[in-house]
Amino acid sequence: MARQKVAxxxxxxxxxxxxxxxxxxxxxxxxxxxxxxxxxxxCTHDGGPLDQGELEGRCVVCPRHGAxxxxxxxxxLTLPAVVPLMxxxxxxxxxxxxxxx
Amino acid sequence: xxxxxxxSVSPQGLIEDYRHGFHDAENYVFKSGKGLTREIxxxxxxxxxxxxxxxxxxxxxYELFLSKPMPAxxxxxxxxxxxFADLHYFVKSTDKTERSWDDVPEDIKRTFDRLGxxxxxxxxxxxxxxxxxxxxxxxxTSKALDDQGVLFCDMDTAVKKYPDxxxxxxxxxxxxxxxxxxxxxxxxxxxxxxxxxxxxIEVAMPLQAYFRINAENMGQFERTLIIADKGAKVHxxxxxxAPKFSTSSLHSAVVELIAEEGASIRYTTIQNWYRNIFxxxxxxxxxxxxxxxxxxxGNLGSRLTMKYPAIYLMGEGARGEILSMAFAGEGQHQDAGxxxxxxxxxxxxxxxxxSVSAHGGKTTYRGLVEIFPGAVxxxxxxxxxxxxxxxxxSSDTKPTMKIHEQRSxxxxxxxxxxxxxxxxxxxxxxxxxxxxxxxxxxxxxFDFFVKELPMEYAVELNRxxxxxxxxxxx
Numbered sequence: 001m002a003r004q005k006v007a008x009x010x011x012x013x014x015x016x017x018x019x020x021x022x023x024x025x026x027x028x029x030x031x032x033x034x035x036x037x038x039x040x041x042x043c044t045h046d047g048g049p050l051d052q053g054e055l056e057g058r059c060v061v062c063p064r065h066g067a068x069x070x071x072x073x074x075x076x077l078t079l080p081a082v083v084p085l086m087x088x089x090x091x092x093x094x095x096x097x098x099x100x101x
Numbered sequence: 102x103x104x105x106x107x108x109s110v111s112p113q114g115l116i117e118d119y120r121h122g123f124h125d126a127e128n129y130v131f132k133s134g135k136g137l138t139r140e141i142x143x144x145x146x147x148x149x150x151x152x153x154x155x156x157x158x159x160x161x162x163y164e165l166f167l168s169k170p171m172p173a174x175x176x177x178x179x180x181x182x183x184x185f186a187d188l189h190y191f192v193k194s195t196d197k198t199e200r201s202w203d204d205v206p207e208d209i210k211r212t213f214d215r216l217g218x219x220x221x222x223x224x225x226x227x228x229x230x231x232x233x234x235x236x237x238x239x240x241x242t243s244k245a246l247d248d249q250g251v252l253f254c255d256m257d258t259a260v261k262k263y264p265d266x267x268x269x270x271x272x273x274x275x276x277x278x279x280x281x282x283x284x285x286x287x288x289x290x291x292x293x294x295x296x297x298x299x300x301x302i303e304v305a306m307p308l309q310a311y312f313r314i315n316a317e318n319m320g321q322f323e324r325t326l327i328i329a330d331k332g333a334k335v336h337x338x339x340x341x342x343a344p345k346f347s348t349s350s351l352h353s354a355v356v357e358l359i360a361e362e363g364a365s366i367r368y369t370t371i372q373n374w375y376r377n378i379f380x381x382x383x384x385x386x387x388x389x390x391x392x393x394x395x396x397x398x399g400n401l402g403s404r405l406t407m408k409y410p411a412i413y414l415m416g417e418g419a420r421g422e423i424l425s426m427a428f429a430g431e432g433q434h435q436d437a438g439x440x441x442x443x444x445x446x447x448x449x450x451x452x453x454x455x456s457v458s459a460h461g462g463k464t465t466y467r468g469l470v471e472i473f474p475g476a477v478x479x480x481x482x483x484x485x486x487x488x489x490x491x492x493x494x495s496s497d498t499k500p501t502m503k504i505h506e507q508r509s510x511x512x513x514x515x516x517x518x519x520x521x522x523x524x525x526x527x528x529x530x531x532x533x534x535x536x537x538x539x540x541x542x543x544x545x546x547f548d549f550f551v552k553e554l555p556m557e558y559a560v561e562l563n564r565x566x567x568x569x570x571x572x573x574x575x
Contacts, residue, residue, distance in 0.1 A: 082442070
């Protein structure tokens with residue numbers, strides 16, 4: 001999948017997330033202090049989505065077992081997750097959000 | 102003493118039968134009302150005079166507790182018996198942590214005496230802290246530990262004295278959202294042990310704490326965090342017995358172990374709960390490169406125990422061992438097991454579980470071994486044996502193996518057996534009574550576990566098993 005438009009910037013309020021699916025790839029866009037980050041929306045512990053989890057600063061917490069990930073780097077910060085999340089390059093042009101996946 | 106239940110015996114009569122069923126008059130400084138509210142969580146935090154980060158942590162965990170469902174697996178029928186609105190979530194028995202044994206109030210001291218923590222043992226062990234109700238009332242760390250730089254105190258003290266270490270490690274192994282009972286513990290935790298062993302230090306003597314529940318309907322939610330820094334070594338022992346209760350009570354602990362590179366932690370616990378207690382505990386450890394973690398876990402009593410000590414082998418060459426035994430008597434379900442997650446190459450683990458069910462009790466072994474892709478050379482050996490004493494008792498074995506790396510070695514052995522007629526006949530032909538012969542065979546079955554215990558625990562466990570078996574025959 002090449003770089004493509006996935007969402008409107010105005011859809012993502014400060015400190016919130018937006019789930020988008022592009023070419024079967026589940027992506028979570030996260031607004032951290034006004035900057036967008038894109039991670040795969042699949043918890044590496046149980047394979048479920050993270051979009052119902054809370055975004056606290058730069059960390060997203062899995063709603064099922066509490067695994068915490070750094071959305072900027074993908075790093076798994078607490079058990080039960082041990083494998084990092086995939087991250088994607090994200091850019092904003094006007095009100096359009098592009099992801100390189 | 103017969104422990105087999107006769108329907109004509111009144112519940113009171115049964116309670117009197119229980120060896121550790123003594124009950125001191127309740128005498129508390131503060132006891133929260135029944136049920137859990139946001140106000141109670143805030144009150145616990147303010148009474149403990151905690152920093153804001155811990156208060157926020159508790160409140161967030163409280164919200165998680167409300168939102169999380171009860172487990173949909175395991176003994177759901179029994180889990181449904183827990184009435185969260187009918188429990189006390191915090192009881193404070195004295196208003197300060199006692200420093201010297203002489204200052205400990207008489208009635209509390211009496212309780213410890215009857216539990217059998219002898220004076221000699223206090224001298225013998227390098228540190229003793231005994232948890233009575235929700236807070237540690239007696240704590241004594243020997244000078245030798247201080248000189249080595251080992252930190253050993255109750256968790257409430259650690260939150261205030263060692264905030265840097267706490268914030269680095271606390272709840273990173275078991276986050277509050279892990280499961281409903283971990284959320285509950287995170288919201289209302291009180292007491293438990295904190296240990297930090299600096300790099301390269303080996304603690305020669307085992308560190309020990311004794312837990313006990315006394316107030317009726319009181320949940321006990323201790324929280325333990327043990328960190329062995331690089332190359333350090335420590336053995337921690339925890340023993341539990343509970344006095345009688347007239348209604349159900351909940352014990353829900355969280356135990357986190359962190360063994361840094363080359364470190365070694367052994368955690369030994371024996372729990373002997375009265376048969377109306379729900380014992381729902383989350384125990385998990387991290388072993389980094391070349392580190393070793395060992396859980397030695399004995400479970401007796403309780404209405405329902407759900408406990409699966411886990412080890413995450415995160416670094417190359419890490420080693421984990423889980424030895425556990427369970428005894429389920431009448432009306433009891435011991436749902437215990439082990440989890441080992443091999444994340445890194447050349448990690449090894451051994452799981453040995455033995456269970457006995459008697460007088461209609463039920464045991465379940467529920468285990469997980471997971472080998473991650475890339476954990477080349479991982480080796481694991483799982484063995485679980487169940488002994489069923491009579492027609493009314495039962496046992497289930499539910500092992501799960503998730504192997505994602507072909508270049509690994511996985512072994513699993515399981516057996517379910519009845520007590521051998523020929524073994525009994527042989528022992529009785531040598532002059533033993535049926536009771537003694539049965540007790541001897543069961544103690545032999547548990548021998549692998551007992552020999553790993555310190556002497557005084559080994560003696561007590563053999564005695565408890567024999568007592569349990571006395572009602573099993575004839």
